[in-house]
Amino acid sequence: MDAIETHWEVRSAVYLMHRSIxxxxxxxxxxxxxxxxxxxxxxxxxxxxxxxxxxINAAGMARYMDILLQDGAPKYAVVMLGSNPDVNxxxxxKRYSDIVGRLSKAGTTVILVSIPPVEPEKLLxxxxxxxxxxxxxxxxxxxxxxxxxxxxxxxxxxxxxGKAVSGSTTDGIHFTxxxxxxxxxxxxxxxQHQIAVTGKPCQ
Numbered sequence: 001m002d003a004i005e006t007h008w009e010v011r012s013a014v015y016l017m018h019r020s021i022x023x024x025x026x027x028x029x030x031x032x033x034x035x036x037x038x039x040x041x042x043x044x045x046x047x048x049x050x051x052x053x054x055x056i057n058a059a060g061m062a063r064y065m066d067i068l069l070q071d072g073a074p075k076y077a078v079v080m081l082g083s084n085p086d087v088n089x090x091x092x093x094k095r096y097s098d099i100v101g102r103l104s105k106a107g108t109t110v111i112l113v114s115i116p117p118v119e120p121e122k123l124l125x126x127x128x129x130x131x132x133x134x135x136x137x138x139x140x141x142x143x144x145x146x147x148x149x150x151x152x153x154x155x156x157x158x159x160x161x162g163k164a165v166s167g168s169t170t171d172g173i174h175f176t177x178x179x180x181x182x183x184x185x186x187x188x189x190x191x192q193h194q195i196a197v198t199g200k201p202c203q
Contacts, residue, residue, distance in 0.1 A: 004055045011036070011053045012067050019049045024072045025203055027191065028108075030099070031080040032056050034116065034175060044188050046076070046195075046202035057084040058095035065102050073106030075200050078187060080113035080154075082135045083173055085127075093138050100143055109198055111190050112144045114155040116179075117164040122172030129162060152190045157182060 019026065026047040029035050035052030042048060051068055053061065058081050079099060086092040103110045114136045118127045136155055144151040158165055158179065164172075168179045175183065195202055 008053045008056060008060070008064070011051075012064055015049065015051050016067065016071070019071055022047045022049050023203075025075050027202055028068065028074040028077040029080075030061060030068065030077060031113075032083050034083060034173070035080055037174060038180060038183065040184060043184065043191055044202075046191055049074075055084055057081065057086045058092050058099065059086050060084075062095040062098050065099060069102070069106060073103070073108045075109060076111065076191060076194060076202060077103050077108045078111045078113060078152075078191075079103075080115070082115035082132070082139070083127075085131060085135075089131075089134060089138065092135055093142065096139065097143055100147070100149070104147065109194050109200065110147075111150045111152060111187070111194060112139050113152040113187070114139060116154050116175075117159045117162075119164045119166065119169050119172045122169060124171070127173065150190050150194055152186050154183060154186060157186065 022041070026049045027043065029038060029048050029050050029052060031052045033052065033054035035050065036054050038050060038052065040048065053064070061081060081096060082092065086095065100110055100112070115132050117132065118129065120129070132155070140151050143149070158168055168176060170176055191202065
């Protein structure tokens with residue numbers, strides 16, 4: 001097992017511990033290192049459990065869905081994956097769809113979040129803005145829209161002239177505290193909207 005997979009195993013154990021404390025109704029945050037760095041344990045009045053696994057992509061996360069749901073399905077889940085690219089767009093499309101389908105089938109209301117933009121001049125590893133745009137189109141048009149799922153366009157909120165707002169990331173990808181506050185506000189708005197639409201309290 002390499003270092004990144006060891007990290008995922010540790011994160012899955014931490015997740016199970018946190019979920020046992022927060023309870024089965026706590027909103028589930030599914031994502032990569034950007035989600036892992038989300039430092040609130042509540043969004044509004046809703047407790048959250050962080051299932052952010054640094055370095056993971058959609059195919060990797062699909063392997064952990066049994067663990068994420070082993071204590072039952074949450075009422076709400078937020079998915080933000082894609083900053084770590086899959087082998088190709090078809091793999092991304094399939095595995096992302098698998099994750100969303102698994103949650104929806106379990107009765108969870110799913111909120112999908114766009115892949116955020118990058119600051120290219122800060123990147124140590126190149127990320128293609130065209131690829132990010134293509135993956136966001138898949139999330140929005142092929143996965144969220146046909147299922148009637150809420151799509152949170154963090155990319156549009158954080159983009160000026162086709163790249164991330166200057167100073168919005170620490171290293172080209174990962175959020176500054178101010179960017180996390182933007183993320184929090186948008187997730188809070190989306191979660192409160194879904195609570196109003198579904199009539200399901202988050203706790």
